[in-house]
Amino acid sequence: MLNLLRRLLSGASPPKTRMTREEVTALAAKAAAAAKIKQSFGLLTVRQIDGRLTWFARTATVGSGWSVRIDDETGEVGPVRRWGIR
Numbered sequence: 001m002l003n004l005l006r007r008l009l010s011g012a013s014p015p016k017t018r019m020t021r022e023e024v025t026a027l028a029a030k031a032a033a034a035a036k037i038k039q040s041f042g043l044l045t046v047r048q049i050d051g052r053l054t055w056f057a058r059t060a061t062v063g064s065g066w067s068v069r070i071d072d073e074t075g076e077v078g079p080v081r082r083w084g085i086r
Helices: 002-010 021-034
Strands: 041-049 052-059 064-071 081-084
Touching: 021 041, 021 052, 021 064, 041 064
Parallel strands: none
Antiparallel strands: 041 052, 052 064, 064 081
């Protein structure tokens, strides 16, 4: 929420990524299939962490769901993890 507010107030444009949203969605879908999750990762965000751009793909659920991290530079897919209250 604070990131959104900061972006709205500063007028900063989103960071330039190497990967497209379609590429990230495809990698997230493969990770979901490997983890045997039937939900799709429909929410995508990009964050800069320690000077590197990282994609976060999450399921569109209320209260809890699944998330996966994808490095923008290497395309490395992190583990699929639960988030929220369960």
